[in-house]
């Protein structure tokens with residue numbers, strides 16, 4: 001289970017692009033072309049300027065939208081619809097307002113027909129893991145944005161996906177909580193052996209959590225750099241004091257600064273999260 | 274608790290106002306609150322009243338079922354497709370604001386006198402608001418909920434019953450409350466013009482006889498029923514977490 005990042009490919013994208021048809025009839029080239037292999041068990045971080053196509057890439061990996069061109073293989077098979085074994089935490093708050101925290105987290109398990117004892121065991125564990133124990137019976141409206149996002153993370157984790165896609169999951173959290181949640185995510189990643197792709201706008205977060213960080217260009221987003229962090233699998237937020245951490249972060253910023261400037265110069269009013 | 278107190282205060286206020294109006298206007302225009310209560314009590318003891326009430330209840334039950342089931346179904350169908358929702362909203366609102374009495378001859382032509390015309394008239398009033406509320410609620414479901422449903426590989430059936438329905442329920446209940454009162458109104462108007470039975474007819478014939486006491490008593494009876502039903506739906510509404 002806890003096998004370290006192997007060399008076998010878990011996800012393979014070849015020549016993937018995505019264009020959107022706008023209501024004006026024009027075509028918006030949002031993404032690619034992208035060639036990317038993510039290894040089984042790898043923690044892959046993605047950074048890129050706003051509107052460069054990160055969420056679009058995630059949608060394609062999750063099988064929620066099809067690439068305009070190119071192919072996507074998950075566990076060796078072409079993606080056609082949402083594949084089994086993929087879990088997603090979206091950028092927007094997706095907690096179900098009509099369910100308590102406990103029932104939110106149990107939602108997917110119950111739909112899958114997991115028996116009640118197993119549901120409650122796994123849900124209790126995930127709720128504790130996410131620090132929501134005191135709020136198990138609360139409703140999302142009673143929680144802060146960050147806590148709601150944790151509900152969504154827990155709801156995804158209990159399904160034990162083999163590939164976890166996270167779209168700026170800690171965006172709504174303060175810096176301290178963010179670091180600690182990052183550590184929890186690392187722990188989870190180690191324990192489950194899952195492959196993780198984390199989209200983030202926080203460079204320190206990407207540098208600290210990832211085995212490898214991909215830097216995307218301004219729209220249409222392409223990978224312009226990959227940085228192997230070479231952190232040990234057993235790591236936590238204390239690596240921020242490692243001199244290499246500073247080096248990685250500043251290399252990320254060097255690449256990203258240029259692209260962010262470009263994307264701000266060309267940002268269209270239609271560009272959205 | 275505070276709300277219950279407020280409602281009681283409101284009812285008390287209405288009773289006082291009624292009494293004052295009675296003092297001012299006298300017996301010809303109005304009966305007193307106590308006089309009305311007495312008369313209602315007498316009416317409640319007659320088989321004639323209950324025959325009419327049962328008739329109205331039957332028509333109302335049919336009409337409300339059509340308004341709610343039909344309105345929700347129509348609202349879901351229109352709301353699921355963005356374009357149809359956007360296109361049909363102004364049409365529905367125009368239809369809704371149309372004075373429905375003008376359509377009455379048409380209804381009579383189609384359904385004749387009696388039960389089906391009353392039901393049709395009731396449903397005509399209640400169906401559209403329920404449809405509008407349901408449709409808007411469906412259109413406003415957050416897209417990320419659908420995306421979550423897809424990622425969890427829910428079947429369309431599961432999406433409908435575990436996401437769409439609970440997500441729109443609070444709105445639908447608001448629509449149902451409105452539809453409920455309007456349907457009742459529609460049925461009563463129907464009975465006034467096109468029926469020999471029902472509480473609406475009872476009011477109409479009492480009007481012909483200048484029997485103020487009966488008119489007032491039946492009106493009070495209907496108001497109590499409508500207020501109680503509304504309170505029940507409001508309680509239901511508050512019981513839903515959001």
Ligand SMILES: Nc1ncnc2c1ncn2[C@@H]1O[C@H](COP(=O)(O)OP(=O)(O)OP(=O)(O)O)[C@@H](O)[C@H]1O
Pocket residue numbers: 020021022028030048049050051052053054055056057091219270271272273
């Ligand atoms: N459904 C769509 N229709 C049209 N254009 C879209 C659609 N979805 C995304 N886009 C456009 O594609 C581009 C990439 O969007 P995307 O959401 O993937 O960016 P992002 O990198 O996730 O941005 P952010 O960091 O702000 O979340 C943007 O210009 C956006 O406006």
Ligand SMILES: [Mg+2]
Pocket residue numbers: 054055056091167273
């Ligand atoms: Mg995004």
